[in-house]
Amino acid sequence: MAETQQNVGALTDQEVKLLKDSWGILAEDKKTNGVKLFMKLFRRFSKAKEMFRMFKDKPLEALDYNG
Numbered sequence: 042m043a044e045t046q047q048n049v050g051a052l053t054d055q056e057v058k059l060l061k062d063s064w065g066i067l068a069e070d071k072k073t074n075g076v077k078l079f080m081k082l083f084r085r086f087s088k089a090k091e092m093f094r095m096f097k098d099k100p101l102e103a104l105d106y107n108g
């Protein structure tokens with residue numbers, strides 16, 4: 042979808058391709074990358090951890106995982 046007057050702000054074909062390709066990179070190690078995403082969220086917004094029953098009673102560092 043090329044950018045036109047009607048869809049200013051919409052993603053270009055190239056941006057869509059880059060986004061789709063980036064999922065392949067993340068999928069190479071779903072667990073490490075998934076944990077990294079959550080750790081980033083929880084470090085920045087510590088209250089978010091309390092929303093998850095499985096995590097709320099665990100110290101943040103106990104949730105970390107890197108391969």
Ligand code: HEM
Binds near residue numbers: 082092093094095
């Ligand atoms: C494709 C995206 C997502 C889907 C399909 C999805 C789906 C679900 C489902 C089915 C549940 C369980 C509801 C239940 O227990 O009845 C849930 C719980 C939850 N989701 Fe998502 N979710 C998505 C993304 C997210 C994201 C991005 C966040 C925030 C980072 C999030 C935060 C939560 C939280 C806090 C709970 C409650 C967990 C708990 O009870 O311990 N979800 N989600």
